[in-house]
Amino acid sequence: MASSFSAVPVYGSSISVRLPCKASRCKNHLVCSASGPGAAVTEAVSQLTSGPADLSQEAVRTLTDLHGDSLHELCQAAASLRDEAHQFVTFSPKVFTPLTRLCRDACGYCTFAQPPVPGRRSYMTMEEVLQVASLGAQQGCAEILFTLGDKPEQLYPEARQELRALGYESTLEYAADAAGTVMRETGLLPHINAGTMGLAEVKALRTVSAGQGLMLETSSRRLMLPGMPHHKCPDKDPDLRLLTIEAAGQAAVPYTSGLLIGIGETREERIQSLLDLRALDNQYGHIQELIIQNFVPKKNTAMAHATEPPFEEMLWTIAITRLLFGPSMNIQAPPNLTPGPDGGEAGWRALSLAGANDFGGISPVTKDYVNPEKPWPHLHSLAAATAAAGKALVPRLTVYPEVVRAADRWLDSSAGRSSPFAATLRQADGSGYARASPWCPGMASAEDSSAAAESAGPPLERIVLASSMSREESSAVPEEHAHSSPPAPATESDQHSSIPVPRAKRGPRRWQVELGADGLLLGACRPPASQQIKELVSAVLEDERQLTEDDIMTLFSARGADFDAVCEAADTLRERLCGNVVRYAVNRNINYTNRCTYACGFCAFSKGRIAEELRGAPYLLPYAEIARRTREAWSRGASETCMQGGIHPEFTGETYLRLLEAAKAGAPDIHVHAFSPLEVTEGARTLGWSLRKYLMALKDAGLGSLPGTAAEVLDDETRAIICPDKLNTAQWLEVIETAHNVGLNTTATIMFGHVDGPRNWARHLIAIRDLQQRTGGITEFVPLPFVHMEAPIYLKGRARKGPTLHECFLMHAVARLTLQQALPNIQASWVKMGPERAAALMRAGCNDMGGSIMNESITKAAGAKHGQELPPERMEELILAAGRISQQRTTNYTAPPAEQTAKSYGAPPLEPVVNLVLRFPDRGQAKMLA
Numbered sequence: 001m002a003s004s005f006s007a008v009p010v011y012g013s014s015i016s017v018r019l020p021c022k023a024s025r026c027k028n029h030l031v032c033s034a035s036g037p038g039a040a041v042t043e044a045v046s047q048l049t050s051g052p053a054d055l056s057q058e059a060v061r062t063l064t065d066l067h068g069d070s071l072h073e074l075c076q077a078a079a080s081l082r083d084e085a086h087q088f089v090t091f092s093p094k095v096f097t098p099l100t101r102l103c104r105d106a107c108g109y110c111t112f113a114q115p116p117v118p119g120r121r122s123y124m125t126m127e128e129v130l131q132v133a134s135l136g137a138q139q140g141c142a143e144i145l146f147t148l149g150d151k152p153e154q155l156y157p158e159a160r161q162e163l164r165a166l167g168y169e170s171t172l173e174y175a176a177d178a179a180g181t182v183m184r185e186t187g188l189l190p191h192i193n194a195g196t197m198g199l200a201e202v203k204a205l206r207t208v209s210a211g212q213g214l215m216l217e218t219s220s221r222r223l224m225l226p227g228m229p230h231h232k233c234p235d236k237d238p239d240l241r242l243l244t245i246e247a248a249g250q251a252a253v254p255y256t257s258g259l260l261i262g263i264g265e266t267r268e269e270r271i272q273s274l275l276d277l278r279a280l281d282n283q284y285g286h287i288q289e290l291i292i293q294n295f296v297p298k299k300n301t302a303m304a305h306a307t308e309p310p311f312e313e314m315l316w317t318i319a320i321t322r323l324l325f326g327p328s329m330n331i332q333a334p335p336n337l338t339p340g341p342d343g344g345e346a347g348w349r350a351l352s353l354a355g356a357n358d359f360g361g362i363s364p365v366t367k368d369y370v371n372p373e374k375p376w377p378h379l380h381s382l383a384a385a386t387a388a389a390g391k392a393l394v395p396r397l398t399v400y401p402e403v404v405r406a407a408d409r410w411l412d413s414s415a416g417r418s419s420p421f422a423a424t425l426r427q428a429d430g431s432g433y434a435r436a437s438p439w440c441p442g443m444a445s446a447e448d449s450s451a452a453a454e455s456a457g458p459p460l461e462r463i464v465l466a467s468s469m470s471r472e473e474s475s476a477v478p479e480e481h482a483h484s485s486p487p488a489p490a491t492e493s494d495q496h497s498s499i500p501v502p503r504a505k506r507g508p509r510r511w512q513v514e515l516g517a518d519g520l521l522l523g524a525c526r527p528p529a530s531q532q533i534k535e536l537v538s539a540v541l542e543d544e545r546q547l548t549e550d551d552i553m554t555l556f557s558a559r560g561a562d563f564d565a566v567c568e569a570a571d572t573l574r575e576r577l578c579g580n581v582v583r584y585a586v587n588r589n590i591n592y593t594n595r596c597t598y599a600c601g602f603c604a605f606s607k608g609r610i611a612e613e614l615r616g617a618p619y620l621l622p623y624a625e626i627a628r629r630t631r632e633a634w635s636r637g638a639s640e641t642c643m644q645g646g647i648h649p650e651f652t653g654e655t656y657l658r659l660l661e662a663a664k665a666g667a668p669d670i671h672v673h674a675f676s677p678l679e680v681t682e683g684a685r686t687l688g689w690s691l692r693k694y695l696m697a698l699k700d701a702g703l704g705s706l707p708g709t710a711a712e713v714l715d716d717e718t719r720a721i722i723c724p725d726k727l728n729t730a731q732w733l734e735v736i737e738t739a740h741n742v743g744l745n746t747t748a749t750i751m752f753g754h755v756d757g758p759r760n761w762a763r764h765l766i767a768i769r770d771l772q773q774r775t776g777g778i779t780e781f782v783p784l785p786f787v788h789m790e791a792p793i794y795l796k797g798r799a800r801k802g803p804t805l806h807e808c809f810l811m812h813a814v815a816r817l818t819l820q821q822a823l824p825n826i827q828a829s830w831v832k833m834g835p836e837r838a839a840a841l842m843r844a845g846c847n848d849m850g851g852s853i854m855n856e857s858i859t860k861a862a863g864a865k866h867g868q869e870l871p872p873e874r875m876e877e878l879i880l881a882a883g884r885i886s887q888q889r890t891t892n893y894t895a896p897p898a899e900q901t902a903k904s905y906g907a908p909p910l911e912p913v914v915n916l917v918l919r920f921p922d923r924g925q926a927k928m929l930a
């Protein structure tokens with residue numbers, strides 16, 4: 001692509017100072033007047049933002065003349081545009097891996113590229129790559145960036161020989177294998193910068209990476225002339241680079257590109273380079289980030305004595321990039337290269353105020369091999385700078401949230417659970433950012449008690465950023481690995497390596513990627529709560545607002561002070577509606593069969609023909625066993641039995657009536673809380689009855705209430721993925737509303753944290769609120785975090801690892817603020833959260849701890865470590881430690897009979913349970929119940 005501008009000096013001398021418009025606001029808050037230079041700027045900016053393929057010569061001239069106050073105004077306009085789409089400033093905790101420093105190019109500013117050195121290897125070995133990657137994974141990195149020179153084997157025979165010895169024909173082939181190996185073995189997401197490539201090569205790397213990148217640097221061919229930095233650099237031909245970036249668009253690769261500024265290009269040429277990139281992005285939509293990087297002169301290079309570009313050039317380029325690409329583009333400035341005496345916090349703040357929203361990769365393990373003399377900034381300093389610019393600093397993945405949310409389009413999933421798609425979901429939260437914690441629902445943790453001990457203030461706890469490791473693995477990491485000390489010097493064994501391989505080192509702590517449950521870096525500066533969140537929560541507390549879908553999504557995005565404000569408001573509303581009493585029921589779960597004809601992707605409990613032997617055998621409980629378990633529950637002080645099961649192919653509506661009868665035979669006065677809306681639907685269907693008629697029959701037979709399970713997420717977009725053959729949203733709501741209409745109360749649940757996100761959660765909460773406002777029949781709302789460990793959809797690589805701790809707190813708090821007085825009971829599930837964390841949720845709007853649950857099998861089947869009875873003594877200890885008053889309740893929130901409560905303390909151990917193991921085919925199995 002040819003440049004349409006003539007070359008002019010980079011740093012023009014015309015400085016124009018313009019005053020902000022007072023009379024009328026121009027589109028981008030830029031200077032504006034009826035005539036004169038202000039109008040010209042407005043027109044030029046308008047051309048930038050309106051998206052034509054090219055700009056007029058006059059607009060280009062006007063923009064390149066901006067300096068001083070005018071540039072300040074341009075930056076303000078850019079930052080304002082950025083704020084329309086970016087709530088946070090992000091960075092990517094990563095490992096830098098220079099697979100080889102050989103390169104067939106010889107750019108005038110580069111010290112990365114090095115020729116072969118006799119007696120030294122030129123490529124990292126796979127063991128070295130894995131060693132660095134593992135160290136990064138242990139320290140909280142989510143990304144591995146492969147940086148390598150361009151096709152060195154085409155220049156150096158030594159490279160060809162070494163590659164052959166390693167078993168590869170080309171550097172790209174080796175890079176692909178190394179990326180795939182790291183992804184499989186450490187869980188880090190590879191991002192590959194492998195130079196210029198054709199479509200086939202880009203596609204091959206797509207199968208082993210989450211993203212790829214190539215800095216355009218400039219689209220000016222002038223820089224390839226003799227005496228210029230790209231002379232004799234075949235891969236710096238801008239046409240070739242643009243073709244590579246286009247190939248990435250054709251292959252749907254989330255792509256990183258950008259400009260290197262100050263290498264002799266003009267401002268006009270920068271605008272043209274950005275227009276060339278924008279043309280490709282307009283066509284393919286694949287450019288996820290643009291890096292604006294400043295040239296830094298280095299010793300022993302052709303440009304060792306060239307002048308570093310003034311900081312103003314960075315600000316100008318970032319602002320122009322923002323205005324050209326609009327609010328959503330991710331614009332990155334490398335923070336370790338921030339130039340000049342005003343670098344550091346003042347510089348980072350200025351970069352942020354010019355429209356940047358990302359600080360790129362920062363490593364606790366490796367240095368910046370391209371600029372080895374420039375150390376990474378301390379994360380807390382960076383967070384302070386972004387807070388001063390009004391933004392929280394948040395870790396991200398190698399792909400940005402918008403890519404994660406559209407992962408089906410952008411990430412390769414052909415290798416199932418070993419694919420970049422699956423690896424990305426494992427590292428992501430529901431909004432598409434890096435998971436804030438290795439904690440997952442259902443996971444046992446030695447830290448539970450220490451978290452609960454932090455009873456004052458917001459629910460923070462110390463957790464290390466997610467990696468592929470489990471908490472158990474994470475806690476096994478030696479202390480010195482948890483610090484971001486600089487790598488230790490090379491040891492004797494490194495002496496033949498291509499680079500000194502970083503090793504864990506004992507030493508003073510510099511910084512650590514460690515987040516609180518509020519989603520922000522622990523101990524780091526944070527901006528104050530936003531006006532938007534403050535207004536939303538105060539409107540709720542003043543009873544002036546019913547939250548909309550967008551309001552709810554805003555609440556779900558809260559981090560830092562915003563998160564605190566949401567949790568505090570929920571806690572205030574809880575106190576107002578429920579006082580300080582936390583209730584729980586003494587109950588027993590009875591799951592009469594795990595045989596099921598449905599195939600819900602999240603369900604590890606059910607046994608169909610395909611999964612006959614998976615995760616244990618299919619079973620059925622005889623009626624006598626149901627009666628025995630109910631009798632035993634009553635004798636141990638229970639007031640409720642909760643009965644649900646799989647959809648056995650031989651069950652009919654009559655079966656459910658018989659199950660009810662069996663429970664009542666065991667304990668006539670027990671409250672039977674039974675049958676999910678799916679079971680009710682199946683029961684009615686098999687008898688050919690209406691829902692109403694069947695529900696009335698169940699009620700007449702002694703049914704006390706219905707569990708509001710099978711709701712999953714009440715948004716058909718999500719249901720189509722996780723349970724396509726199950727009830728849809730409207731059908732679930734119909735069963736629940738019909739139950740209410742015949743006088744049966746229900747609960748309502750949400751099972752969240754798999755493929756869903758804040759929009760789906762908002763729709764769910766609104767559906768529940770609307771129904772409750774019509775009927776008032778829901779006794780409590782129960783968020784059920786998805787337990788991923790054994791869930792089929794997770795094992796296939798199609799779901800996340802459940803909600804993060806941050807999301808769990810928010811789900812309970814936002815539910816409180818959404819449901820308000822319509823539904824005053826918000827329950828924490830200790831089975832999913834763990835007892836201590838469930839108690840901690842009492843500070844985020846909850847007022848109920850659910851049931852003591854004498855037997856739990858559904859969540860345990862999914863891999864949870866909790867679930868086998870929380871007796872009243874322990875329940876009350878937890879509630880007391882949370883600063884609340886405990887009280888037993890019945891299913892319908894009345895006081896249980898005094899004799900039941902008395903029996904519930906010091907109850908004897910449960911008798912062993914009896915399950916009838918089934919074999920397929922199913923014929924005659926229902927008879928086994930009798």
Ligand code: SF4
Pocket residue numbers: 596597598599600603604605606645646647678
């Ligand atoms: S969630 Fe229920 S309906 Fe779905 S597979 Fe599991 S047991 Fe069957």
